[in-house]
Every structure is written in C-alpha cells, then in structure tokens.
Amino acid sequence: DIVMTQTPLSSPVTLGQPASISCRSSQSLVHSDGNTYLSWLQQRPGQPPRLLIYKISNRFSGVPDRFSGSGAGTDFTLKISGVEAEDVGIYYCTQATQFPYTFGQGTKLEIK
Amino acid sequence: QVQLVQSGAEVKKPGASVKVSCKASGYTFTTYDIHWVRQATGQGLEWMGWMNPHSGNTGYAQKFQGRVTMTRDTSISTAYMELSSLRSEDTAVYYCTRSPYPSDYWGQGALVTVSS
Numbered sequence: 429d430i431v432m433t434q435t436p437l438s439s440p441v442t443l444g445q446p447a448s449i450s451c452r453s454s455q456s457l458v459h460s461d462g463n464t465y466l467s468w469l470q471q472r473p474g475q476p477p478r479l480l481i482y483k484i485s486n487r488f489s490g491v492p493d494r495f496s497g498s499g500a501g502t503d504f505t506l507k508i509s510g511v512e513a514e515d516v517g518i519y520y521c522t523q524a525t526q527f528p529y530t531f532g533q534g535t536k537l538e539i540k
Numbered sequence: 541q542v543q544l545v546q547s548g549a550e551v552k553k554p555g556a557s558v559k560v561s562c563k564a565s566g567y568t569f570t571t572y573d574i575h576w577v578r579q580a581t582g583q584g585l586e587w588m589g590w591m592n593p594h595s596g597n598t599g600y601a602q603k604f605q606g607r608v609t610m611t612r613d614t615s616i617s618t619a620y621m622e623l624s625s626l627r628s629e630d631t632a633v634y635y636c637t638r639s640p641y642p643s644d645y646w647g648q649g650a651l652v653t654v655s656s
Contacts (some may be wrong), residue, residue, distance in 0.1 A: 461561075462544040467642050469585075469642060471585075473566075476635055476637075476647065476648065476649055477585065477642070477645035477646060478578075478644060479642055479643060479644040482642070489644075490646055502547070520584065520585055521627045522585070522587075522642055524642065526642050527599060527601075528587055528589075528601035528602065529575075529641065530587065531584055531585045531586070533582075534582050534585075
C-alpha cells in the first residue's frame with residue numbers, strides 16, 4: 429500500500445498569515461495514464477470531507493483561490509495564502525493512483 | 541442537485557453484521573462508482589472499497605476482504621455496504637462518496653457503534 433505522510437500534524441496559524449502542509453508518498457503517484465491522482469480534502473468538525481484540490485493543483489469549483497496545490501512525483505504541498513477563520517479544520521492528502529486508495533494522517537489547522 | 545443520503549446510526553454487538561445504505565439522487569445512479577470511507581472517532585480517514593453500480597463489480601481494500609460486501613439496488617438508486625464479524629475497532633462513521641474519487645459528493649455519514 430502507498431503510505432502518505434503529512435507534516436506538520438498540527439499547524440497553529442495567525443489569521444491572515446500563510447499556511448503550508450506537506451504530503452509525501454512512499455512511491456510515485458504518477459499513474460500509467462500520465463496523471464497524478466493526488467488530492468487535498470478539508471474536514472470541518474462534524475462534517476464529511478470537502479474536496480479542495482485534485483490532480484495536484486486543480487482547485488475544485490467554489491474553492492477560494494487562497495488555496496493552492498503543487499508538487500510532483502512523491503512530494504506535494506497545500507498552501508493557504510492567508511488563513512481565514514473558516515479554514516479551521518483538518519486537512520488530508522489522498523492518493524487515487526493505486527488501490528487501495530490511502531490518506532495522510534491529517535493536519536489540524538487552528539488559529540493562534 | 542446531487543445528494544447521497546445515508547441510513548441512520550446503528551449499535552451492534554461484537555460478532556454481528558451491519559448494513560449501511562446510501563441513497564443517491566440528482567444524477568443517474570449507474571453512471572458513477574460509489575466508494576466507502578470510514579473514520580473512527582477522532583481518527584483519520586480510511587478507504588474501504590468501491591462498487592460500480594452498473595455492473596455490480598467491486599474492489600475491496602485487503603484489510604476488509606472477507607468481511608465487507610458492497611451491493612446495490614438500481615431500482616431505488618441505493619448502494620449498500622455490509623460489514624460482518626464486527627469488533628470494537630469497527631466503531632466509526634461510515635461515509636459513501638461518489639466518483640470521480642475523491643469527489644465533493646459525500647453522504648452525511650452513518651455512525652456504527654460496536655459494543656457489548
């Protein structure tokens with residue numbers, strides 16, 4: 429199975445300041461079709477996950493442009509350019525390149 | 541609008557089985573795969589498997605092989621996930637979600653509690 433490792437596991441951030449979450453996979457996430465199926469999800473307390481970013485850097489419909497994704501191969505990053513109060517929650521990276529699909533441990537974003 | 545509505549919370553004894561339903565609306569049910577993801581309280585997300593509602597084909601994470609069965613009833617646009625031989629570690633919220641995975645379409649979750 430592909431192991432997804434996120435850092436940090438907790439990120440206290442001041443409102444308006446940037447935040448960055450790293451996700452590393454135990455093997456390349458490049459699929460045989462040439463795509464890299466690495467996505468980022470946000471989960472607020474008591475809610476199902478919400479899709480933010482798919483295929484490394486594509487922002488899902490309605491996601492604010494302060495969220496951006498980057499990376500390649502085995503190393504990926506989610507950046508929030510200026511954290512807002514509504515961004516509090518847990519962020520997960522997930523891969524859909526190879527079965528079984530797997531998730532990172534989650535990074536808890538909180539306001540300082 | 542696309543909606544996935546899951547069945548309610550369940551309490552089961554160790555060794556029993558549970559069957560969670562996921563009713564789809566707002567799109568053609570047989571067009572998109574259904575995936576199941578679970579989350580133990582205070583823990584992360586865990587992918588369990590997928591089902592193609594058109595063909596009935598399934599794929600399960602090895603961890604759940606032999607204990608999980610994913611089925612569907614196309615006449616009522618509903619997918620099911622049955623987990624057997626329940627143990628306390630299976631206490632979790634079980635989500636259904638639609639392809640393309642991961643999507644922004646998730647059920648509200650169904651809490652399954654395994655307790656003697």
